Amino acid sequence: MAFRDGPFENIKVPLVWTAAVTVVIAAIGCVLLLISDARAQNSPYQPVRAGVESVSGPVGGVFAAPVRWFGHASDYVGGYFFAVSENRRLKRELAELQPWRDQAIALKNVNARYEAMLGIRPEPPVAMRTARSISDTRGPFSNARLLDVGAARGVKVGNPVINEHGLVGRIVGTSSNVSRMLLLTDVASRTPVLVDRTDARALLTGDGSGNPRLEFVRGVGSVQAGDRILSSGDGGGFPRGVPIGVAARGIDGSWRVKLFSDRGAIDYVRVMLFEDFGQLIGADDLNAPPLAALDTLAEATAAQTTAITDSAARRAAAREAAATPPAATPAPSTAQPVQPPAQPAPGGTE
Amino acid sequence: MRRPVAVRVVGPMQWIVYPALISVAATIVLQTPVELFGLHLPEPVIPMVLAFAWPLIRPSVLAPMVLVTLGLALDILTYGPLGLWGLTFLAIYSIVLASRSFLAGQDTAVLFVWYAACCALAFLLAYVVMAFIAPTPASLISVFLQLLPTLLLFPFAHRLIERFEDGDVRFR
Numbered sequence: 001m002a003f004r005d006g007p008f009e010n011i012k013v014p015l016v017w018t019a020a021v022t023v024v025i026a027a028i029g030c031v032l033l034l035i036s037d038a039r040a041q042n043s044p045y046q047p048v049r050a051g052v053e054s055v056s057g058p059v060g061g062v063f064a065a066p067v068r069w070f071g072h073a074s075d076y077v078g079g080y081f082f083a084v085s086e087n088r089r090l091k092r093e094l095a096e097l098q099p100w101r102d103q104a105i106a107l108k109n110v111n112a113r114y115e116a117m118l119g120i121r122p123e124p125p126v127a128m129r130t131a132r133s134i135s136d137t138r139g140p141f142s143n144a145r146l147l148d149v150g151a152a153r154g155v156k157v158g159n160p161v162i163n164e165h166g167l168v169g170r171i172v173g174t175s176s177n178v179s180r181m182l183l184l185t186d187v188a189s190r191t192p193v194l195v196d197r198t199d200a201r202a203l204l205t206g207d208g209s210g211n212p213r214l215e216f217v218r219g220v221g222s223v224q225a226g227d228r229i230l231s232s233g234d235g236g237g238f239p240r241g242v243p244i245g246v247a248a249r250g251i252d253g254s255w256r257v258k259l260f261s262d263r264g265a266i267d268y269v270r271v272m273l274f275e276d277f278g279q280l281i282g283a284d285d286l287n288a289p290p291l292a293a294l295d296t297l298a299e300a301t302a303a304q305t306t307a308i309t310d311s312a313a314r315r316a317a318a319r320e321a322a323a324t325p326p327a328a329t330p331a332p333s334t335a336q337p338v339q340p341p342a343q344p345a346p347g348g349t350e
Numbered sequence: 351m352r353r354p355v356a357v358r359v360v361g362p363m364q365w366i367v368y369p370a371l372i373s374v375a376a377t378i379v380l381q382t383p384v385e386l387f388g389l390h391l392p393e394p395v396i397p398m399v400l401a402f403a404w405p406l407i408r409p410s411v412l413a414p415m416v417l418v419t420l421g422l423a424l425d426i427l428t429y430g431p432l433g434l435w436g437l438t439f440l441a442i443y444s445i446v447l448a449s450r451s452f453l454a455g456q457d458t459a460v461l462f463v464w465y466a467a468c469c470a471l472a473f474l475l476a477y478v479v480m481a482f483i484a485p486t487p488a489s490l491i492s493v494f495l496q497l498l499p500t501l502l503l504f505p506f507a508h509r510l511i512e513r514f515e516d517g518d519v520r521f522r
Contacts, residue, residue: 014409015410015411016409016447016450018409018411019405019409019410019411019413019414019447020444020447022415023414023440023444026414026415026417026418026440027437027444029418029433029436030418030421030433030436030437030440031433031437033422033433033436034431034432034434034437034483037433048426049426049429052423052426052427053426056378056426059378060381060382063378063379064382064383067384133383134383135378135381135427136381136382136383136390137381137393137427137428138393139393139395139430139492139496140488140489140492140493140495141430141434141477141480141488142428142430144428144429145383172429173429180429187484187485187486187487187488188484188485190485205485205486207487207488207489208492208493209491209492213486265383266383267383267385
């Protein structure tokens with residue numbers, strides 16, 4: 001007997017009910033996905049995201065290309081019509097910047113001498129990769145962009161991204177030719193910063209708006225409107241001193257930052273292949289006991305043994321000389337200033 | 351003798367698959383990094399139109415599944431948490447499905463009010479979910495700035511309903 005001839009022949013499930021059951025099952029699936037995915041690097045769906053982005057990235061690049069060409073054409077026309085006013089403005093800026101250039105050269109020289117005297121190890125130069133933004137997400141819940149460089153060119157998760165004005169964001173996902181950049185304005189973005197004027201530390205927190213918040217500001221009165229905000233380098237994720245923006249009061253009274261990177265279009269950017277100190281040295285090496293390397297040292301040579309013995313003897317002699325009370329010396333009758341030796345006259349003959 | 355009248359049966363390709371593909375394509379196009387005079391392209395949540403229109407056209411098993419797929423695609427394209435937009439689309443779909451008998455044959459103004467209420471509810475749901483997931487709640491101003499262009503998409507939803515509501519005589 002066929003099913004349709006049986007007792008269930010007249011049972012019909014309304015289509016609304018089947019649709020409702022489908023909705024419930026799909027909603028449960030979505031909730032489970034939300035729980036298991038946190039947009040983090042250790043998300044189990046990261047390869048899926050990377051795969052889709054590696055496909056959608058070139059498609060976005062195709063749409064972005066005409067826009068870029070149109071922008072170049074409008075820049076060309078604008079440059080033709082506004083060449084005179086642009087030339088005057090640039091001359092004025094050049095005149096203003098020349099004293100700053102001289103000061104920068106002098107300060108760079110002094111800074112290099114200080115670093116040499118104090119034995120400071122400056123940060124090594126950071127290699128960069130130029131990239132083009134091919135896709136842009138600007139919603140309240142995510143602010144991210146796709147870049148047309150990926151792991152094939154050395155880009156890694158965590159690399160900072162800058163444009164010609166300042167810090168833009170950091171890399172949060174890579175595939176071979178495309179990488180995903182999280183902007184400073186994203187709700188998941190956290191950047192340790194400092195106030196240039198007071199060296200006070202704070203945390204730059206994105207909230208989906210154009211101006212991220214300045215939270216956990218250390219010290220009272222350490223921030224004023226107009227203060228320059230730089231990356232602090234705390235935690236090793238960003239190099240220190242990358243310009244970010246200017247502090248300003250938001251309409252809700254909180255401190256916010258007007259980003260330098262918003263001064264122009266974020267089309268071409270540079271990915272800093274920055275390796276923080278935590279990546280340069282393995283965690284096991286940092287956690288090793290202080291004298292653990294002694295077991296692996298080679299035996300000292302005869303010359304090294306002689307030098308060590310000589311150094312130890314000199315130190316012992318110095319200790320004995322310091323322990324012996326000095327003999328009383330007669331006080332000088334008159335305090336005579338020490339005269340420097342006579343200097344030969346410049347240009348004199350011997 | 352009466353001439354036979356050809357009955358046009360609109361299949362799911364016409365009212366589900368093609369609009370879904372168009373919404374994905376439009377989303378990718380609107381993600382183009384264009385900035386003119388300091389202004390970016392608007393970024394509405396385009397599949398919201400489908401989540402509102404599909405249950406009014408007819409109940410379907412395929413439509414919720416396609417909505418979830420669209421939501422996942424939107425999550426990946428916008429680097430959002432997976433499941434966020436799928437859940438909101440399903441919420442809209444279920445509300446409109448439940449109120450289907452009330453909304454059938456209503457005036458355009460009533461439909462728009464219902465669409466606006468559904469969009470507001472969807473963004474509220476997304477805001478609450480993101481407040482749980484992300485350490486910082488999103489700015490309400492930026493939420494409004496995405497809600498506004500989404501509301502402006504209502505003519506497309508209305509056109510879709512008008513086009514396919516009577517497409518199959520079996521669902522009249």
